[in-house]
Amino acid sequence: MTNTPTQHRKVLIVEDDLEMCMVLDRVLTTTDQHVMVDWATSVDEAISRLQEKAAQSITRPYDLILADIFLEGQSTGIDLWKLCQEEFPDVPVVVTSSLPLEKFFALVGRGNIAPPFLAKPFQVGGCRQFLEGILSYGKAS
Amino acid sequence: MEKAALNLQLSLGRHERGLARSDHPVRSWMCYSLKNITMTETPCPPEVFIDPDILVLLPAYLLRRDADVLLLRKHIEVQDFESIRVIGHKLRGNGSLFGLDSISKTGEELESAAGDKDIFKVRKYIQELFEHLEKIKGRPQEDK
Secondary structure, three states: OOOOOOOOEEEEEEOOOHHHHHHHHHHHHHHOOOEEEEEEOEHHHHHHHHHHHHHOOOOOOOOEEEEEOOOEOOOOHHHHHHHHHHHOOOOOEEEEEOOOHHHHHHHHOOOOOOOOEEEOOOOHHHHHHHHHHHHHHOOOO | OHHHHHHHHHHHHHHHHHHHHHOOOOHHHHHHHHHHHHHOOOOOOOOOOOOHHHHOOHHHHHHHHHHHHHHHHHHHHOOOHHHHHHHHHHHHHHHHHHOOHHHHHHHHHHHHHHHOOOHHHHHHHHHHHHHHHHHHHOOOOOOO
16 A cells, blocks of 8 residues: 555554653654654553554554564563564564564564564664655565 | 752653654753753763754653652662662663663663662662763752
8 A cells, every 4th residue: 555645654652661652753753744653551552552443444553563572561562563463464563672683583483474673772863764664665574 | 959850850741742743842951952962071972963853852851861860869768679770771771862872871780780789889870870961961960
């Protein structure tokens, strides 16, 4: 699906660090003025938001979900990615973490498909380029 | 003194989303911070680069770190190392977002010291955080 310039892109940030939320929000909204950002601090809250949109028959509730791995509650950003793969396959999910890559792959499961990964700490410029690429491509995974 | 700082932080907190969205920069603060960051030598050297798009977030960020110092001092009084560790962990992650690697580094040390329940090191790194913040803001360091 190609977005027209005036069409709002919806991004869900799943992150429990306020500072990180605000920086990601800022990077997204300055990268594309038509981005609308929702926040959730846990996977459960993110799932509730997805279900709300699904109940309104919105087939692609978000154009991008950006999820930290370790969040409030038991579930991780990897769990959210797996759920989206099954329930919302059109929604690209990027996971972020300060985990070293080898631990990230161990968490996903060796030999399995891994979600796009944004390593922390990141430089704002690099993060912007990464997100621009994902949003312009329209589908990250 | 502490109460005033916390009130200011909370007051900004209520508006921070609007602040980020509406590009309302709290201009005097922004210029103040920018001027002092570029002029400060260590631990925030002149070559520190802050992305212009997130510069608007810096004043509120620094106020929240001031509040962190107050909280950390309260936590150390009751030896609440877990709360200190969590604050240290977050500092580690978010300082370098603003190019403030010294904050990230101190956060990492604080997280580690709190994990070890090393009260002397924890006190040392809380003081270090306080000094970093004062230098960044260009204020004279007057610790109690």
